Amino acid sequence: MTTAIIILAAGKGTRMKSNLPKVLHPLAGRPMIAYSLDLARAVGDLPPIVIVGYKADEVKAAVGSGVTFVEQTEQLGTGHAVMQAEAALAGRADIVMVYAADMPLITSATLQRLRQAHTASGATITMLSVIADDPRGFGRVVRGEDGRAVAIVEEIEATEAQKAIRELNAGVYCFDADWLWPALKRLRPSPRKGEYYLTDLVGLAEADGRRVEVVTTETPEEVLGVNTRVHLAEAEAVVRRRTNQALMLSGVTLIDPDAIYIQPQVQVGRDTVIWPGAALRGETRVGEGCTIGPHA
Template identity: 45%
Template sequence: MKKIAAIVLAAGMGTRMKSDLVKVMHPVAGPPMIEWPVAAAFAAGVERCVLVVGHQQEKVRDYFKGRAEVGFALQAEQLGTGHAVRCAMPEIDAAAETVLILCGDTPLLTADSLRGMLDAHQQSKACVTVMTATFDNPFGYGRIVKDADGKVVAITEQKDATEAERQIREVNAGVYCVDRAFLAEAVQKLDNDNAQKEYYLTDVVRQANARGLACRSYPVADAQEISGVNDRAQMAEAAAVLRRRINRELMLSGVTMIDPAVVYIDGGVKIGRDSVVYPGAVIKGNTVIGERCTIGQNALIEECDIADDVVVKAGSVLEDSKVGREAAIGPMAHLRPGTVLSAQVKIGNFVETKKAFMGEGSKASHLTYLGDATIGRDVNIGCGTITCNYDGVRKHKTVIEDGVFVGSDVQLVAPVTVGKNSLIAAGTTVTKDVPADSLAIARSPQVNKEGWTLRKK
């Protein structure tokens, strides 16, 4: 394979999105829209991608920050696709023999299609290869004009097409393979003598033909891949397609989904074999879920690392947390960022944790808040327990050592440490450290007034 570079066009604002955020940075099935075509290009064999940025360029640059294989070119004024490529060419390595050009708003393009196109371009020894698709109603697309031998002689935009050209059903997908040396010269010779007064990249086809260089088409197998996203309705349609692909790939790898049509999993999520995902589950970000896990109905999991044999029951929310093997969570539990659960921990219904570490075998079965806490092994946290970690100015830490039994309705006023094997009696408010092997009781004395209710009546 020849050395390949890519140019991804991403400078436009996308006014039809009706948004303050530049179009290509809108999330689509997890990552920003632009991540999908960039990832497909690299998977197809591209060695470096140059992103043409303009509106809100800093957002695009920040997202790809630290990725040496991604470069940037500024298109300060959006004067057309040809102008965008002209801006990018100085960033293309002179050693690259082929340039793949694609748009940042086409998240459905697959690496397989791009790889097939690159192979066809190399084998045909064409100067320009254009990806095409055929539609019954091609309105709005540039038409592929061919000669009797099937070579591409022109691409005519809808507004510039003659009546005969508008009858052509094969359309331009907006993806090109072009020999780098030719492209560098061709974009400098583009003019804007057209209805839009823009510099069309499609005009490089005319230039190639004028020089007797071959231009070929590459029909994409699935026309849906070339669908661009211009508004939020199209974005939702694209996300649905991507989720179906994601779910199918996971199921083929050994994951069971009770009803994949209503399971929402981001690109980048990993799930081990023999895990089961129930309807309504939403799994986001770079979450990793191990083998033989159960993800219950309507669970929300984001940016988590979950070990093998974990059960996440219905309605639970897990954010930026780490869960050890054989843990059980929920139903209706909430693990907030910074939670780390060791093996065989139980977090029950309506338990909330935040920046909490729980040692192996510990459990908080219901109606509890554990924040800024370090909890040892085999600790029992009773119903209604609260770590009072915030004094109105600063957060403070609670430490509960191994083997402690905390009774129901206990308040632990941080900073406080409870020593090993201690017992905190129900209803206690702990305001000072508890030594190991101790019983802590802090209650108001109970007073019984006999006959009081009869006198009130």
């Protein structure tokens, strides 16, 4: 089955307090959106669709070739954003996977697991959830008496009882493509914000008697969404830890990993020793058996 990826990258990112589009803020030496593109190329079968809007020309220039850009001229919500991709994708894919470019920590293993669950169950929608005490603005997954997901309620629309739900919508979906495109036309603007929510498709699928499946991630950090510079720093710390752990497992000694900064593009040979305070960036290459001294 052919999988197409849609990356949502049209938003301004008001809470970043920046003139730079949110998805272009650097994360460990790369634009944040680069991580989403890496995933799309690893999991998808077609060039990824990137929905652009705010400062679209800047985003296009940073992303470059190898993708299909679709412009959302008015930012009217996630459902509206995906509507814009119909002309580019209709009839070309069996599964449409959607996620946002401000979630750079998701792993390809999780996306593969989501897709496998989707195809194995024959679901119309398969979504990723996370159990967490801090909702960080995520929508809540509402389940029926039988335990099946029946709706997603955005935080701004949620009742106090719904806000107490700890199962959160992570904003990553697999859709049956043949059902998706006509279903999007049935979305209606939300009462409070006037936006078309992609999450309302869960309720539509339930009303249609369709199967909705949920895959819950066991590593909450990977669905950390970046909406502020505080979130960006948190994501940077995760990327840094993952990078350092991968290097140590490959045979590199880091004397004090928490005091060493290495960007993911850096290559280091085995039996190299790196002392605290070192900072290795960009396309740096270090051979085998080297020593990088303190504060180098």
